[in-house]
Amino acid sequence: MASVPAHSKINAPAASTLPVEGIQWKQMARFTPVKDGQRSCAAFVPPQALSERAPVGLDGETSARVNFVVTRNGEVSGLVVVHLSSGDERDLIGAMMGWRFRPALCDGAAIESEADLELQSRN
DSSP, X not given: OOOOOTTOOEEEEOSSOEEETTEEEEEEEEEEEOOBTTXXXXXXXXXXXXXXXXXXXXXXXXXXXXXXXXXXXXXXXEEEEEEESSSOHHHHXXXXXXXXXXXXXETTEEEOEEEEEEEEEEO
């Protein structure tokens, strides 16, 4: 794995879409390590999704942008909806709070990471 400074962003497109009731969700995520004092990562490995639930109750043509933290335990924390083009953000938050990740690694140790995630749905 290439060396990545702690302030660099990692572009990690989702390997799969999230199908739900005929709607496909496309994802693009950027992950950065949460700074641990002055420590920086010589080798940063972004988190990997283990389970994701597609949001239900949102319209077929929806775009969203959210920020959140993936904890050392792989849970979603501190989720903030930055943009939601249509629908109820509670549906989006409810689905995403159930997501689980393999946590990010900094020099081989599990760390918290910040995520900037863009979602787009299509019928």
